[in-house]
Amino acid sequence: MQPRPVRLVPQLVPQLVPDAASHVAPATAAPIAMGSHGSSMAPRMVMGSMGLVSAAVACRKHRKLSGIRSVNANLTRCRAEGEADPLLAEAKAAAEAAKLQLEAAKLRAEADELRKATATAQRKERAVRILGSDEVMGIGLPELMARLQEEGTELTGEQGLALAQAMGFQEEPYFFRLEDLASEAFDKKLSAIQAENVKARQAEAKKREEERANQAANAANAASSTTVSPEMGEVVNDDRSLGPRLTGSLAYILPLTEAFKFMLPLVQQFHPLGVIFGPITLLTVLLNTIPFIPLILFVTFIIFAQVKDIPRLVRFNLEQAVLIDMALTLPSFILSTLEFSGNLEVASILGGLTFALTFGISVYAVLCNLDGKDPDGVPLISNVTKNVVDRGTFFDPPKEDNK
Template identity: 30%
Template sequence: MSSMASSQGLGSTAFVAVAGAPRPAALRGSPGSPSFEFRSKGASGSSSGRPEAMSHDTPAASLAVSLAASLAVKRKASRRSATRASVVGLKATDTDVDLVTQLQLEASKLRAEVSSLEAEREEQLQRDRLSLFRSFDLDSSGGIDDQELRHGLHGLGLELDSLEASKLLRALDKNGDGMLQLEEFHLQAASKLIKEWRAEERAAEDASHALERQSKELESEKQAEQEFLASLPLENDDAGLPTRLASVFAYLLPLMDALRYGVPLALAFPFLQGPFSALFLISGVFSAVPLGLGYLALLIGMQSLAQNTELPKLLRFNLRQSVILDVALLVPGFLGSAVSFALDAAGTPVSDELAATGNSIVFVLIAACVAYSTVSSLLGVAPTGLPYISQKATEAISDIRPNAEDGSAKL
């Protein structure tokens, strides 16, 4: 029974240790606790007859006091640790402050040293400038004239003539007294001006050389042109009646080739049937040759005559222009075929009225060109007014040397 009471007392002590502060009723032995039961029974060895509960509660109270003391010691140690950490942090902060202050002092010291070096450098530059000025000032007058400036720059490897030295002096002389004082003496400015002048001189020389080369090239081209003209045969400028008539007959080729386009006009205007009949008669001679060889032979023959440099220039020009007009008739033929094919594919074939109108326009254009060329040729003037066609005809006969107004060779 005594062992049971002891174990129950230890259990109560453990509960006090875990749960925190002990309950007053448990320490005094309340009726609901096991300790109360043990004390109510008592023990025979007691002289006063009082319960023996105090003999068991005294160790529990001691253990609680011990635990409280242990917790107090731990809290005190924690406070000491926190205080020690704060002191260490404060010491670290003081160290950082000292380091920043030291760096600031070092920076101030460096700035002072840099300022001192710059001042010394400026003083040295002023001494060097004064020494250089005195080396230029040969007569020690306190000023440098143009001859002294030229002589001093010569010693530094900068060559100037008298005019350039005077020009440089005027550029540097701020007060206009004709002399350079110390405050006006700037060798770098003088060197910069001289370099600019030299660059301008080089640019002028390059431009002059370019013009010279261009002039030589033009002269060479002119000489080559003269040599080429000298190698050409002399121009035959005959414009007599036979030449004019031959020039007019040259345009029968494009007229005969354009007859197929003028049929609607001949049917519409009876007075045109006579000229058309004559043209058809002449055309029939060439058409009698099978496979179109008659027209081909006429075309080749006219082209060969146009290349003959011994023929008159007027005749050669008209022969060549007539051939170009005849070749140009291929263009409306191709266009008419293309339009007809496109309309047939679209299911709307070309009407007779549209075809007649197009053919009539082509014939009128060719007839107008032939009429202009005929009138001009009869007047003895080359008909050079047809756009593009006349230009090509002129280029084709540019293989002769033109004559001067007096009839001599023109070079």
């Protein structure tokens, strides 16, 4: 009896290669069945061997696929664990921050390069503007200072020498070429000089403001002191005896003699006017014969009007006479213009009216003085006179002071 080894193959294969049983069973079933019906042993052995080889290959493929699946699962698990790990997340954040810092450093470097290029271009443009053209060889120090002044930067002699020394020039003549004017050293020194000039102007402006503030404070103190001086019991010389009355009346000689000059054309035409105003005519001739007498009287009246020891009535009349004399400047200018243009008749009429007005004011003031009263009825001029005599200012006090 022959052995039957082939029939054991389907039973051994699942035991040897369990994972390949499902792949081998269909392939080996048919050959085994054929061998059981009388086929020769060799074909059955060959078919059995082929089944074993196929089973082994299938097993290897299955194991390889299983290994790949396990590796992918491990990688997925590692990634998930890494994302959940705070240390790993912190390391990733640090790496991103370092990357951003590197990019920022690159941007800063590019910005610095762009800034330097812009500054260089601006320096060269200014140098060409100072020279007038890039074809000019250079420029001397005096001409450079003049060109810079046109640019808005005024240099003193010392600053000009300092600028030349900053460029390395030791002795004259100082000659600035295009390269020198466009250099960084020139720009740095010029910027320093400009900063010094700005500080000096600011200090000077601050000093002027302080001086104005001090003057305003002094004026306010003086005004307040003169305003409250009567309440504080300050003694004011208000002597209105005959002497101060006559002295105050004589103060109007100054404006009368000044206004009588406008009357001379009419006096020459109408001689009786010279007889009527004989004393005034004589005083006018005497005052104009001696040089500078009217000017000396004018200054003397101003000085005495500020002396507090002089009676107030006298000071009031002196100040008012000065203001009337100053007011005659305007008609004098108008009459001179008319005479120059040939309108002599109009000039004579206006001159007579001016003298008549001045004469009327003087008569009014003399009458008030003889009566012992202040001649404060002259429009505008009397108000200014009060402010000057009582407060030392030409303007009215604020409303709060009046209250």
